Amino acid sequence: xxxxxxxxxxxxxxxxxxxxxxxxAVYITASQSHNISHIVFIKLGVFSLLTWYMAYLKxxxxxxxxxxxLVVFSIAVTPVLFFNFEALSLLKNADFIKKxxxxxxxxxxxxxxxxxxxxxxxxxx
Numbered sequence: 001x002x003x004x005x006x007x008x009x010x011x012x013x014x015x016x017x018x019x020x021x022x023x024x025a026v027y028i029t030a031s032q033s034h035n036i037s038h039i040v041f042i043k044l045g046v047f048s049l050l051t052w053y054m055a056y057l058k059x060x061x062x063x064x065x066x067x068x069x070l071v072v073f074s075i076a077v078t079p080v081l082f083f084n085f086e087a088l089s090l091l092k093n094a095d096f097i098k099k100x101x102x103x104x105x106x107x108x109x110x111x112x113x114x115x116x117x118x119x120x121x122x123x124x125x
Contacts, residue, residue, distance in 0.1 A: 012071075015068050015071055016075070017073055018050060019044075019071065019072045019073075019074075019075030019076060020075065021046075022042075022043070022046040022072060022073070022075070022076035023075050023076050023078060023079050024079075025042050025045075025046065025076075026039055026042050026043065026046075026077070026079050026080060027080075028044045030079060030080050033079045036099055036102070036103075039080055039103075040103075040106055043073065043076055043077075043103075043106065043107070043110075044071070045112065046073070046076060047069070047073070047110045047113075047114055048101050048104035050068075050114060051059050051068060051113075051114040051116075051118050052112070053067070054118035055117055055118045058120050058121065059120055060118050060119055060120055060125060061119060061120060062115050062116065062119045063115075065114065065118045065119055066111055066112070066115040067113040069110075069111040069114045069115055069118075070107070070108075070111050072106065072112075073107045073110070073111060077103050077104070077107060080103065081100070
């Protein structure tokens with residue numbers, strides 16, 4: 001019956017570890033290759049692993065999975081921002097702003113997809 005009236009407390013330490021590991025992977029990729037598509041592919045790999053993990057556990061509602069995926073992937077984007085701050089000035093380069101908007105749009109779109117896949121199946125009583 002899967003915790004009909006019991007609300008689970010979220011263990012944010014697990015999701016922070018997921019975010020830190022993905023941030024390290026994104027930072028290593030960003031420092032080795034300056035191509036935005038490689039960074040997006042690394043993020044998609046982390047998205048797919050996180051989606052598989054949440055679908056395997058089968059205990060996440062849509063909104064809970066959405067919160068988790070947005071937190072993990074907003075943490076994963078931060079190294080790219082710091083990496084680009086070393087090389088570029090935010091006010092002088094409009095291309096940098098386009099890259100940030102592109103990364104945020106990819107994050108939101110794939111968080112929605114991740115949440116739809118990872119949500120727990122409906123139970124009929």
